[in-house]
Amino acid sequence: xxxxxxxxxxxxxxxxxxxxxxxxxxxxxxxxxxxxxxxxxxxxxxxxxxxxxxxxxxxxxxxxxxxxxxxxxxxxxxxxxxxxxxxxxxxxxxxxxxxxxxxxxxxxxxxxxxxxxxxxxxxxxxxxxxxxxxxxxxxxxxxxxxxxxxxxxxxxxxxxxxxxxxxxxxxxxxxxxxxxxxxxxxxxxxxxxxxxxxxxxxxxxxxxxxxxxxxxxxxxxxxxxxx
Numbered sequence: 001x002x003x004x005x006x007x008x009x010x011x012x013x014x015x016x017x018x019x020x021x022x023x024x025x026x027x028x029x030x031x032x033x034x035x036x037x038x039x040x041x042x043x044x045x046x047x048x049x050x051x052x053x054x055x056x057x058x059x060x061x062x063x064x065x066x067x068x069x070x071x072x073x074x075x076x077x078x079x080x081x082x083x084x085x086x087x088x089x090x091x092x093x094x095x096x097x098x099x100x101x102x103x104x105x106x107x108x109x110x111x112x113x114x115x116x117x118x119x120x121x122x123x124x125x126x127x128x129x130x131x132x133x134x135x136x137x138x139x140x141x142x143x144x145x146x147x148x149x150x151x152x153x154x155x156x157x158x159x160x161x162x163x164x165x166x167x168x169x170x171x172x173x174x175x176x177x178x179x180x181x182x183x184x185x186x187x188x189x190x191x192x193x194x195x196x197x198x199x200x201x202x203x204x205x206x207x208x209x210x211x212x213x214x215x216x217x218x219x220x221x222x223x224x225x226x227x
Contacts, residue, residue, distance in 0.1 A: 003149065006064060011153035012079050014165035016059040017181050022083070022168065024188040026057040028195060030170050030177045036190035043159025043176040046094075046137045047116065050124050052173040054133035056114030058085040060167045060178070065089065065150040067119060068096035068143055072150025073103060079152065082111030085169040089156035090119025094138040101126030108132045116169060116176055118158045135171055 025033065034042050061084040063076045073088060080086065086107060090098045101123035104115060114133035120140040121127065127134050153165040161178045163169075168179040179187050204214045212218060 004064070004151070006151040006154045007149040009151040009154050010075065011165065014059075014061075014153050015181070016081070016084075016166055017168055017184055019083070021184055021188060022057050022059075025168060025170060025179070025184065025191065028170075028191045030172050030174050032191050032194055032198075033170050033177050033179065033187065036187050036194055037177070037179070041161055041178045041180070043116075043118075043161050043178065044092075044137075045175060047118065047135050047159045047176050048137075049171065049173060050121075050128055050134050050136070050139075054114075054135070054171070054173070056085055056116075056133045056169060056171040058083045058113040058169060059181070060085055060087045060163050060165060060169050062153055062156045062163055062165050063088045063150065064152075064154055064156050065098055066144075066148070067091050067093035068098060069145065069147055069150065070098055070103065070143065071146040071148040072152055073099055074146060075150075076152050077103070077106050077110060080107060080110035080112050083113050084111070085114045085116060085171075086112055087156060087158050087163050087169060088115070088117045088119065089158060089163075090117060092118050092137060092159075094120050095140050095142065096120060097122040097140050097143045100143070101130065104130050104132050104134065114169070114171060116158060116171065118156075133171065135176055 097120045117136040121136045124139045170177045
């Protein structure tokens, strides 16, 4: 097997965003955050939660692994801090798992807030019983073992989006959005503004104004008016 330049790299720690910033973002759903980012950072629609009510907001602890291999997934457990979201880049393969019920349980014991796998998981009912939020491309019984290679806390890809350690992972029933840590304060502010505008429009419509008036549809529709 060809060696990836990052294979074997283990960075034990990284800079995490403040709990206050995480709390600001967690007031919003992923759709509102995606709107605030101009749809940048939205992971593939194929990455979905095991149950629709699952929700997570927290800093990414990243794992790079070969599809079906759990060696570096196991090792990553030692570096989890409460509130971390473990993001596993398994190259998107949906037909071989890299984590199941037991490793999810050990991650939960360390305070892991959630797990996102660009690949597959197994023991899905056991993971659900653990009450730890998990997103993946699917479930698959097959797993290959713990031989490696891999890396921990390096840049990875999740659903087509680059994820750096400490980036903020936002997940709910609609999917996953990744916010670069350096841009998170600005995104939190924009999400607040978007929500405020949305609630104002809702109030106006409920008070009797028309949808056309509130959303300014006339000018947009006029260009399609047949003459």
